[in-house]
Structure formats: C-alpha cells, structure tokens
Amino acid sequence: MTPAQLLELEPSELWGDVWHRLGRAARDPRHSFRPPVVATLCPERGVRARTVVLRESDPEAGTLTLHTDRRAGKLAGLDLEPRVSGCFYDPRHRVQVRAETRATVHAGDAEARTAWESQGAAAHRLYAVAPAPGSALPGGWQAPARDEGDAGFENFAAVRCAVEELECLQLAREGHRRLHYRRDRDGSWRGTPVVP
Numbered sequence: 779m780t781p782a783q784l785l786e787l788e789p790s791e792l793w794g795d796v797w798h799r800l801g802r803a804a805r806d807p808r809h810s811f812r813p814p815v816v817a818t819l820c821p822e823r824g825v826r827a828r829t830v831v832l833r834e835s836d837p838e839a840g841t842l843t844l845h846t847d848r849r850a851g852k853l854a855g856l857d858l859e860p861r862v863s864g865c866f867y868d869p870r871h872r873v874q875v876r877a878e879t880r881a882t883v884h885a886g887d888a889e890a891r892t893a894w895e896s897q898g899a900a901a902h903r904l905y906a907v908a909p910a911p912g913s914a915l916p917g918g919w920q921a922p923a924r925d926e927g928d929a930g931f932e933n934f935a936a937v938r939c940a941v942e943e944l945e946c947l948q949l950a951r952e953g954h955r956r957l958h959y960r961r962d963r964d965g966s967w968r969g970t971p972v973v974p
C-alpha cells in the first residue's frame with residue numbers, strides 16, 4: 779500500500795494494518811519494524827533509549843516481546859518503572875508507530891524457556907557472556923568469554939510489553955495523518971485523529 783492509500787483507511791483498518799506489520803516484523807529479519815527503538819527509565823540518566831529486535835507480536839493480547847540479558851542496564855530501569863516506550867519507523871511506507879507499553883519480565887520461568895527454545899545456538903551464546911554486558915574492560919578491548927549450550931539461559935529474559943496506547947503517524951504528500959489509539963471501556967481499541 780502506498781502512503782496515499784494508507785491515508786484512505788478507516789481507523790479500525792489502519793489498526794489492523796499496524797498489527798499486520800508488527801506481526802510480519804517479528805517473523806522477517808528484513809522488515810523495517812523489526813528493530814524498534816525502545817526507551818525506559820534509567821536510574822543514572824533519567825531515561826535511556828536503545829535499538830532492540832522485535833521477537834513476537836500478539837495482536838489479540840496486544841503484546842510485543844523483546845529478548846534481552848537480565849543483567850542489562852535496561853532491566854535495572856524496568857525494576858523501578860515497568861513502562862516501555864517503543865518507536866518503529868517504516869521509511870518505505872512512511873509510517874511511524876509509537877507504542878506505550880507496560881512490561882513484564884520473564885526470566886527462568888516457562889515463558890522464558892519457550893522463548894529461549896525459539897532461538898538458535900548463535901543467539902544462546904550471546905547470553906553466556908562474562909562479565910555482564912556493560913561491564914568495563916580495564917585491560918582494553920578483549921572478546922568476552924562465552925559458554926556454549928544452555929549456560930546462557932540463566933541470563934536470558936523475555937520482556938513482554940502490553941500495549942496501553944498506540945499512535946500511528948502516516949506521512950504523505952497529500953497531508954500527514956496521526957491517529958491515537960486507546961482501549962474503550964469494553965476493551966476494544968478506538969483510534970482518535972489528532973493534529974499531526
């Protein structure tokens with residue numbers, strides 16, 4: 779769909795289109811929604827953003843899932859404040875999606891195990907690193923030590939982010955359009971147009 783065609787969609791159709799993109803991105807490593815930027819509270823700096831990979835997207839539950847190392851700085855922030863703000867941009871279709879979410883961290887539980895099993899050996903090795911991500915290397919750059927197999931599972935976390943608000947900004951020559959989605963009392967999502 780072109781940006782002009784996307785402008786024609788009703789809010790409920792655009793909602794479906796957004797979740798279709800999020801679903802594709804979770805399966806397709808080349809999709810432009812695959813690496814969103816997510817911002818969390820940072821105990822030292824107030825706020826911090828970083829790129830992550832979107833691993834799962836569930837339109838029925840309204841959740842987006844990321845994987846990370848439970849020793850990572852972002853998890854220290856999530857302990858204090860579970861809200862995660864995610865920002866996706868598709869340059870081809872000129873669509874930005876911002877998702878305001880509340881995260882639940884799964885580490886060492888059945889959900890973490892399922893997420894872990896969905897990943898291959900190369901991903902597993904990333905979590906079996908010592909010392910922890912972000913640790914200073916006083917001796918200069920050296921590749922950190924890595925274990926093989928299941929050793930990294932104890933450091934692995936699946937972060938499930940429940941969407942509480944979502945905003946879609948469609949850029950188009952004909953005029954930009956911005957829609958803000960919130961849940962109604964009956965649980966359905968309602969999109970309200972706002973000034974771009």
Ligand SMILES: Cc1cc2nc3c(=O)[nH]c(=O)nc-3n(C[C@H](O)[C@H](O)[C@H](O)COP(=O)(O)O)c2cc1C
Nearest residue numbers: 813826828829830831845846847850851852853912
């Ligand atoms: C394209 C790309 C994808 C990334 N994917 C992830 C990811 O899925 N999970 C993750 O924890 N970090 C990922 N990172 C690294 C983070 O951006 C960040 O450097 C790291 O998680 C440390 O962040 P923190 O100290 O805020 O926890 C990715 C970086 C890039 C450039």
